[in-house]
Amino acid sequence: MREELIVSGRANPLIDPHLHIWHWQIPLYLFLGGLAAGILFFAGLYTIMGKEKSYPAAVRRAPLIVPFVLIIGLFALLLDLKHKLFFWRLYTTIRLESPMSWGAWVLMLVTPLSFIWAAIHIREIFPKWNWKFRILIILDEFFTSQKRTIAWVMTISSVILGVYTGILFSAFNARPLWNTSILGPLFLASGLSAGAAVIMLFSKDHHERTIFSKIDIVIIVVELFLIVHMFMGFLASTQVQIEAAELFLGGPYTASFWIFVVIMGMIIPIILEVLELKKFKIPILIPATLVLFGSLMLRFLISFAGQESRWLY
Amino acid sequence: MRYAMAIDTKKCVGCSDCVVACQTENSVPVGYCRDWVVEVTDGTYPQLEIEIRSERCNQCDNSPCVRCCPTGASHYAEGGIVLVTPNKCIGCGACITSCPYDARYPHPDGYVDKCTFCIHRVRKGLEPACVAACPTKCMYFGDLDDPNSKVSEILKVRKYKTLIPEAGTDPQLYFLI
Numbered sequence: 001m002r003e004e005l006i007v008s009g010r011a012n013p014l015i016d017p018h019l020h021i022w023h024w025q026i027p028l029y030l031f032l033g034g035l036a037a038g039i040l041f042f043a044g045l046y047t048i049m050g051k052e053k054s055y056p057a058a059v060r061r062a063p064l065i066v067p068f069v070l071i072i073g074l075f076a077l078l079l080d081l082k083h084k085l086f087f088w089r090l091y092t093t094i095r096l097e098s099p100m101s102w103g104a105w106v107l108m109l110v111t112p113l114s115f116i117w118a119a120i121h122i123r124e125i126f127p128k129w130n131w132k133f134r135i136l137i138i139l140d141e142f143f144t145s146q147k148r149t150i151a152w153v154m155t156i157s158s159v160i161l162g163v164y165t166g167i168l169f170s171a172f173n174a175r176p177l178w179n180t181s182i183l184g185p186l187f188l189a190s191g192l193s194a195g196a197a198v199i200m201l202f203s204k205d206h207h208e209r210t211i212f213s214k215i216d217i218v219i220i221v222v223e224l225f226l227i228v229h230m231f232m233g234f235l236a237s238t239q240v241q242i243e244a245a246e247l248f249l250g251g252p253y254t255a256s257f258w259i260f261v262v263i264m265g266m267i268i269p270i271i272l273e274v275l276e277l278k279k280f281k282i283p284i285l286i287p288a289t290l291v292l293f294g295s296l297m298l299r300f301l302i303s304f305a306g307q308e309s310r311w312l313y
Numbered sequence: 314m315r316y317a318m319a320i321d322t323k324k325c326v327g328c329s330d331c332v333v334a335c336q337t338e339n340s341v342p343v344g345y346c347r348d349w350v351v352e353v354t355d356g357t358y359p360q361l362e363i364e365i366r367s368e369r370c371n372q373c374d375n376s377p378c379v380r381c382c383p384t385g386a387s388h389y390a391e392g393g394i395v396l397v398t399p400n401k402c403i404g405c406g407a408c409i410t411s412c413p414y415d416a417r418y419p420h421p422d423g424y425v426d427k428c429t430f431c432i433h434r435v436r437k438g439l440e441p442a443c444v445a446a447c448p449t450k451c452m453y454f455g456d457l458d459d460p461n462s463k464v465s466e467i468l469k470v471r472k473y474k475t476l477i478p479e480a481g482t483d484p485q486l487y488f489l490i
Contacts, residue, residue, distance in 0.1 A: 003354045021406040082404020083423040089384040089403050100383035100407050174413035311413045311477045
């Protein structure tokens with residue numbers, strides 16, 4: 001038997017009993033960042049492929065919400081900081097070794113792009129929109145003429161943003177549950193699936209909706225595959241990672257992870273989407289909401305459980 | 314120059330004087346601490362073994378906290394001591410999460426704080442407050458690059474271990490066993 005006690009006044013209320021320094025702000029941002037990345041990825045991709053006409057929701061309508069999504073996400077990030085007024089320090093340096101520095105700079109690129117993209121498509125919702133000032137009209141014309149270039153930058157940077165949301169966690173070897181490089185692709189897939197769900201909600205066109213239903217099914221299958229591999233990797237790894245995986249395999253997070261993330265967020269949406277493709281009448285709102293919910297829960301559970309996982313000593 | 318600390322787990326009685334000395338010297342806010350004492354009990358009664366360790370930041374040579382800091386607030390100072398510049402720190406918490414020893418805490422003033430090996434005392438030629446206050450003299454501080462320093466001398470003759478070396482952090486806090 002081995003027992004370990006902290007006998008002195010290690011009474012850091014924010015650290016012990018387990019180190020829980022990141023509360024709801026970080027997982028909420030990771031969800032919103034992933035969602036924004038997913039929407040922008042499809043918008044950019046279909047523009048590059050020259051299919052703007054056949055995918056109006058993906059290219060023109062869904063991206064209109066991205067600036068709002070990112071602003072809420074950025075606000076959550078700001079709330080997470082202890083030194084809020086010093087946030088600009090992120091932009092006084094570039095630190096290649098720090099995932100958070102990468103994330104801050106990628107956001108600096110993606111956020112203005114999302115605003116530009118929304119601005120040049122604003123007539124989708126307000127057909128009589130008038131920019132009023134000459135300079136804005138000139139900018140609008142300029143960016144509209146550069147749409148393909150913007151689409152390329154947007155597609156690439158949204159993939160970086162989507163992967164980053166996972167890399168932020170996986171770069172910490174102090175938290176064994178996060179210390180797996182599968183989190184990068186897993187969070188990217190989850191973000192893409194959330195993006196596809198929002199596009200389905202915005203789509204009025206049956207063809208487009210069917211395509212995104214199929215895309216969503218493929219991405220969710222990939223996600224399930226990545227989750228299985230993540231646990232296989234943990235169980236074949238060191239004791240600390242085996243114990244980390246056990247948080248989800250019998251530990252305190254088991255029920256919430258498998259019910260909220262896997263069953264409600266992945267398996268039920270797949271079944272509903274397959275049924276819809278088989279011509280059953282299913283309101284798109286149900287699978288899309290479930291996918292978004294699952295994606296949000298995945299970030300929360302990985303974030304909270306990860307902070308509970310630790311080295312043995 | 315490579316500052317390091319060696320702590321004799323055989324001599325330490327776990328009195329927590331080092332904790333109080335640190336809190337006093339560094340004006341650590343109430344409810345927080347930069348060092349703490351861990352007591353490990355091994356075995357089944359009556360065959361019990363106890364190890365008492367005074368723990369703090371390991372001033373790692375390969376510090377995950379320095380690597381993950383997005384603003385460069387966490388940095389290596391002289392002798393490999395890891396320090397935080399409060400004016401650069403935004404309090405994002407990345408370093409706190411990255412530390413396998415949980416040695417950092419968020420200071421109520423909005424930055425992240427941790428053990429500094431009392432660099433302000435060391436620069437004046439004094440020992441860190443915890444070392445100076447220890448009633449059993451179980452702590453040794455000094456420069457590993459100097460073969461005649463207290464810490465080099467003791468590490469030559471005693472067996473020692475570091476905490477979680479498998480995390481790859483190259484810790485510079487040595488526990489004599």
